[in-house]
Amino acid sequence: MFLNYQPIQSPEEDPFNKRIRIVTLLVGFFFLILLLKLFFLQVIKGDYYRKVALKRSLKVITLKAPRGNIYDRRGVLLAGNIPSYTLLLDRKLVRGPEGDKILKKLAQIMGEDFPSLKQNYIIACKKYPAEKVPLKTDLDRNLVARIEAREYFLPGVEIQVEPKRYYPLGEKAFHLIGYVSRLNAMDLKKLASKGYEADDFIGRAGIEAQYEDILRGKKGRELVEVDAKGRIKKIVAVEEPTIGESLVLTVDSTFLEVAYDLLKGKSGAIVVFNPRDGRLLAMTSAPGVDPNKFIEGFSSKEWQKITKNIHHPLLNKAVLSYHPGSTFKILTAMAGLEEKVITPQETVFCPGYYRLGRRIFRCWRSWGHGKVDLLKAIEVSCDVYFYKLGEELGIENIARYARAAGFGKRTGLGFPGEKSGLVPDKAWKLKVFKVPWQKGETLNVAIGQGALRVTPLQLGKFLTSVVDGGVIYRPWYVSQILDPYGEVLKEFSPVIEGKLPAKKRTLKLLKEGMVLAVNGKEATGKASKLKDVTVGGKTGTAQVIGMKKRVKSEDLSYLKRDHAWFMAFAPAKNPEIVIVVFVEHGGHGGSAAAPIAGKFLKFYFEGKWPTT
Incomplete structure (x- = not known):
């Protein structure tokens, strides 16, 4: 019996297994590619991407350095720092449609309308070139808390605590201390190489500007870890900022306040010196501006009011130049005595005018002073006497003595804007x-008119040298520089620049004449006279415009009125204070400036706050 024979065939492969094998091969292939990619990224390009990752996650934040303090001679604070919360917006994140969404949320939190907030942001972006734009300063703590509570929904919005400059005396010390404000684009171009950044503050005027390098301090740095939206997640390292060095002035804050109060409602300046060493005790100009406002910012209406004010509150009148009027007669008298053009006893007859060729030069007293000698001429401020003296001296002699006395050049105080x-x-x-x-x-110059111009500061320096035996001190107002811990880094002392070209006898006569100008029977400066202290001084009334006929100053429009001057020293025998008062368009020196000097001197010697 034969069995059926069939060839043995290999079983057909299961389709499912085939698919598994293909998928496995594909997965393996992709894993191989992934491994190769990871090898490439982590091994071959590892250093590069590690640096990139760190760069993206770590950020350096600048920590502002508080400016050094400014103190008066008794340690009273004139400029310091207080903490302030500033709202900053990152212009890279707060822009376009997404930026509008952030601004709308912020406006709702702040209780402001969105269009106004956006407009303020646009203006701030144009004004400040920094990456983070200061939108609002001096935020109150409640608003800070509300913003920080919603920090997650406000990318690009940051609250920064920074030291804010603070000026306790406000406008009363404005022209002396100056002010600070944020850098603009033009500032940044000039100062970036010195380490300044776009949102820094810089001294703009006064001591703040003059001692900027000393006061500004050294910034700190903070290394922080941030997320993709720029929010700080962790502080990695901190380098603390260093406060700037501080200044101790020779100035007395009380004198500043008194001087400013005495100029209330007027436009002018007061400078006060210690004649024994040339130190400045006060320098004020009125009207002023509150320097704190330069940090907070002015509204357009506020700024317009300041810039259109005819009294020019931004200008420091103590360092600007004007016709000195009859105060300059002391210099003319000094030149006359030294050149032996006159003797103290020689007299001149004053009929109320002086004739030079066809021209008539009037004396301020139309009916004249009669016969006057040197001392009487200073007492009554006789123009005719000094017209004649000026003609005999000649302009070259007057100019030579004026320059030797410090006129025609800056005083050496180094003050910004000094003429x-x-x-x-x-x-x-x-x-x-x-x-x-x-x-x-020449006649006009001899009585302080014509092209001659001096500053109140120069006049104070000159009178200081006259009453201190002819020694010319360089004016100074910083006595010490302190380190951040209050230790003295540098101490200043008086600097003698030279001597007046005048003998002691000449200076003695000038002082006697000025004592008569306050205490004599016909004294022009009698409004500064004190009961228990002998004051010496000299009035000055400087014409602003030429007049063909006599017109009372008070009958003219404000800008055409005469300038009023008065310079004084006391006590007469051993002077310890010199004061110069200048009232712009104030009228007569005897009636407008002398009373102010008298009130200040009364306060200085008696300590009673004057009534204005």
Whole structure:
């Protein structure tokens, strides 16, 4: 029996297994590619991507350094720092449609309308070139808490605590201390190489500007870890900022306040010196501006009011130059005595005018002073006496003595914006106007008019040297520089620049004449007289415009009125204080400036706060 024979066949492969094998191969292939990619990224390119990752997750934040403090001579704070919360917006994150969403949320939290907030943000972006734009300063703690509680929903919004400059005396010390404000784009171009950044503050005027490098301090750094939206997650490292060095001034804050109060409602300046060493005790100009407002910012209406004010509150009148009027007669008298053009006993008859060729030069007293000698001429401020003296001296002699006394150049105080004034002579006129000098111009200069211009600071420096035996001190107002711990780094002392070209006898006569100008029977400066202290001084009334006929100053419009001056010293025998008062368009020196000096001197010697 034969069995059926069939060839043995291999069983057909299961389709399912086939698919598994293909998938396995594919997965293995992709895993191989992934492994190769990981090897490439982590081994071959590992260092590069590690640096990139760190760069993306770590960020350096600048920590602002508080500025150094400024103190008066008794340790009273004139400029310091207080903590302030500032709202910053990152311009890279707060932009476009997403930025509008953030601003709308922020406006709702702050209780402001969105269009106004956005407009303020646009203005701030144009004004400040920084990456993080300061939108609002001095936030109250409640608002800070509300914003920080919603921090997650406000990417690009940051609250920064920074030291804010604070000026306790406000406008009363504005022109002396100055102010700070944020850098603008132009500032940044000039100062970026010195370490300044776009949102830094810088001294703009006064001591803040002059001592910027000392006061500014050294910034700190903070290394932080941030998420993809720039929010701080962890502080990695901190380098604390260092406060700037501080200044101790020779100035007395009380004197500043009294001087400013005495100028209330007026435009002018007061400078006060210690004549024994040239130190500045006070320098104020009115009206002023509250320096704290430069940090907070002005509204357009506030700024317009300041810039359109005819009294020019932004200008420091203590360092600007004006015609000195009759205060300059002391210099003319000094030159006359030294050049032996006059003797103290020699008299001149004053009929109320002086004739020079066809021209008539009037005396301030139309009916004249009669016969006057040197001391009487200073007492009554006789123009005719000094017209004659000026003619005999000549402009070259007057100019030479004026320059030797410090006029026509800056005082050496180094104050920002200080003018050098002008001492005219023949060469000056020929150079500027291309015409020769006229004799009549010499007469005008001899009584402090014409092209002659001096600053209140210069006049104070001159009087200081006259009453201190002719020694010319360089004015100074910083006595010490302190380190951040209050230790003295540097101490300043008086600097003698030279001596007046005058003998002691000449200076003695000038002082006697000025004592008569306050205490004599016909004294022009009697409004500064004190009961128990002998004051010496000299009034000055400086014409602003030429007048063909006599017109009372008070009958003219404000800008055409005369400037009023008064300079004084006391006590007469051993002076310890010199004061110069300048009232812009104030009228007569005897009635507008002398009473102010008298009230200040009364306060200085008696300690009673004056009534204005």
